[in-house]
Amino acid sequence: MEIPRHWRIKSQRYGLVGEVCPHCEIKIFPPRDVCPNCGGEAKEEYIFSGRGEVYSFTSLYDGPAGFEETTPYTVALIKLEEGPVVTAQLTDLGDASVEIGMPVEMVTRRIRSDGDERGMLIYGYKFRPLGLGPR
Amino acid sequence: MTEVVIAGIGQVPVGEHWDISMRSLAARAILAARKDANGLKPQALYVGNFLGPMVSHQSNLGTLLAQNAGLEGVEAFTIEAAGASGAGAFRMGYLAVSSGYVDTALVVGVEKYTDMIGPGLEHYIGMGMDYDYELMQGITTASQAALLMQRYLYESKAPREAFAEFSLSAHANGAHNPYAMYRKAIKLETYERAEIVSSPLNMFDIAPYADGAAAVILTRSELVRPSELEKMVRVTGSSVVIDRLSLHDRPDPLAFEAAGLSVEQACRQAGILPKDVDFFELSDAYSIFAVLSLEAAGFAKRGEAWKLAQSGAFRLKGELPISTMGGLKARGNPLAATGVYQVVEAVQQLRGQSGANQVAGARRALVQSLGGPASTAITHVLERCT
Ligand SMILES: [Zn+2]
Numbered sequence: 001m002e003i004p005r006h007w008r009i010k011s012q013r014y015g016l017v018g019e020v021c022p023h024c025e026i027k028i029f030p031p032r033d034v035c036p037n038c039g040g041e042a043k044e045e046y047i048f049s050g051r052g053e054v055y056s057f058t059s060l061y062d063g064p065a066g067f068e069e070t071t072p073y074t075v076a077l078i079k080l081e082e083g084p085v086v087t088a089q090l091t092d093l094g095d096a097s098v099e100i101g102m103p104v105e106m107v108t109r110r111i112r113s114d115g116d117e118r119g120m121l122i123y124g125y126k127f128r129p130l131g132l133g134p135r
Numbered sequence: 136m137t138e139v140v141i142a143g144i145g146q147v148p149v150g151e152h153w154d155i156s157m158r159s160l161a162a163r164a165i166l167a168a169r170k171d172a173n174g175l176k177p178q179a180l181y182v183g184n185f186l187g188p189m190v191s192h193q194s195n196l197g198t199l200l201a202q203n204a205g206l207e208g209v210e211a212f213t214i215e216a217a218g219a220s221g222a223g224a225f226r227m228g229y230l231a232v233s234s235g236y237v238d239t240a241l242v243v244g245v246e247k248y249t250d251m252i253g254p255g256l257e258h259y260i261g262m263g264m265d266y267d268y269e270l271m272q273g274i275t276t277a278s279q280a281a282l283l284m285q286r287y288l289y290e291s292k293a294p295r296e297a298f299a300e301f302s303l304s305a306h307a308n309g310a311h312n313p314y315a316m317y318r319k320a321i322k323l324e325t326y327e328r329a330e331i332v333s334s335p336l337n338m339f340d341i342a343p344y345a346d347g348a349a350a351v352i353l354t355r356s357e358l359v360r361p362s363e364l365e366k367m368v369r370v371t372g373s374s375v376v377i378d379r380l381s382l383h384d385r386p387d388p389l390a391f392e393a394a395g396l397s398v399e400q401a402c403r404q405a406g407i408l409p410k411d412v413d414f415f416e417l418s419d420a421y422s423i424f425a426v427l428s429l430e431a432a433g434f435a436k437r438g439e440a441w442k443l444a445q446s447g448a449f450r451l452k453g454e455l456p457i458s459t460m461g462g463l464k465a466r467g468n469p470l471a472a473t474g475v476y477q478v479v480e481a482v483q484q485l486r487g488q489s490g491a492n493q494v495a496g497a498r499r500a501l502v503q504s505l506g507g508p509a510s511t512a513i514t515h516v517l518e519r520c521t
Contacts, residue, residue, distance in 0.1 A: 005267075009267055030267070036379075055286065056282040056285045056286040056289075056388075057282070057285060058278045058281035058333045058334050058335075059333065059334045060275065060277075060333045061333065062275070062277075063254065063273055064258040064261055064270065064273070064275055065257065065258040066254075068254050070273070073273060075274050075282070077382060077383055085383040085384070086268070087268060087272050087274055087381065087382070100286070100289050111273070112271070122271070124271070
């Protein structure tokens with residue numbers, strides 16, 4: 001089990017909390033110690049809207065440990081409306097066929113079990129097609 | 136600057152060696168290289184390894200492997216850069232010898248992949264990515280390549296079938312490499328019928344992971360008799376460039392920026408242009424990696440490497456042969472050992488020892504190894520001494 005590790009980044013997983021650089025105002029996710037744009041120190045919290053669009057995507061038929069039971073599933077690069085791109089699973093797809101450019105929004109879902117016999121579940125962000133109703 | 140030459144090479148067949156331990160695999164490659172170098176005595180051993188601590192529960196490989204191969208009094212340690220670990224160890228050997236701190240260095244790349252089975256393995260291989268923000272989202276290295284391929288198809292308008300040529304060509308070359316894991320050419324129908332692993336990527340777009348070990352011995356040219364120098368190969372360019380680790384942090388993931396820059400730097404050091412090389416051992420861990428590496432190096436325009444491939448440009452008799460002994464695809468991809476296999480194969484070509492796969496008149500090679508999707512790119516220029 002890796003409880004401290006997962007606890008440490010819970011605000012990123014549950015709330016998409018990143019940073020805004022106080023020097024150049026670029027939005028950053030995931031958080032970094034140094035701004036990738038200007039090299040200044042990045043510390044100020046910024047909560048992302050969770051809206052974005054699909055930059056690329058793939059459906060996996062063979063998952064790594066902790067994900068075997070949920071295959072097949074779709075992973076995508078999501079370009080957030082504030083600029084950064086995140087790697088995340090798509091969910092609630094129903095019959096929708098995924099396309100590059102498809103608008104999506106962030107929802108909180110179960111990501112995986114910790115692979116431990118005590119079965120620690122990990123929750124975090126996934127993205128679903130925009131317009132499915134309240135989150 | 137001191138001239139660094141490759142005085143000996145050794146390799147073991149790539150495959151699933153259930154009955155051979157990591158230390159024995161490494162020892163076999165080391166002994167073969169030492170024999171090839173006529174017993175030249177190394178003062179250093181640099182080990183390229185990626186999975187040892189996770190899959191074989193074994194760290195401190197420098198000491199273990201040196202002891203097991205009977206190398207006493209050497210300095211030794213491991214270099215790790217995911218799939219580019221072997222190339223990193225080779226770079227370390229080059230730096231040590233060219234600086235003058237070490238006269239003769241032994242480099243071994245070793246990977247023992249089959250010490251474990253099951254989905255845990257996929258998880259460990261994924262550790263070359265960002266654990267918190269990539270691996271924990273359920274992504275694998277194959278699906279990372281699939282994300283690139285999907286985007287490439289969208290931007291370049293290439294037909295999906297265009298990728299087949301890279302697999303077909305590699306397997307055709309692997310058929311004549313006695314050290315390759317797969318030694319049979321495949322048909323187009325085989326590629327087209329292959330199982331989808333991570334859409335749009337199929338089984339034949341992926342180089343198979345395997346066990347393997349390869350070794351080379353580096354020394355200074357003035358320590359070698361002129362008569363022996365003739366069959367040796369010089370290292371004339373060496374470069375390591377890193378990108379942002381995760382695809383999601385790159386402004387343009389298809390640019391493979393580190394791969395391009397590293398070719399540029401290695402060629403500049405060698406005083407050549409990329410077009411002056413006779414062949415290119417690239418990192419075709421996935422067919423899309425071959426495409427993006429060729430474009431990043433400037434051998435094809437952005438979005439067009441697949442077109443050149445259809446014309447046969449990258450076959451053994453084409454303008455720029457690639458993966459001449461089967462590449463990662465057919466020789467197999469023993470991760471950290473791969474970068475050293477690439478060097479060994481390039482040396483075989485430059486010595487004229489490649490048999491049916493010999494690139495006619497090969498004098499100069501470009502060799503590139505990637506860790507992740509060009510998160511680390513390590514490139515060397517190798518040239519025949521005479
Ligand atoms: Zn900034």
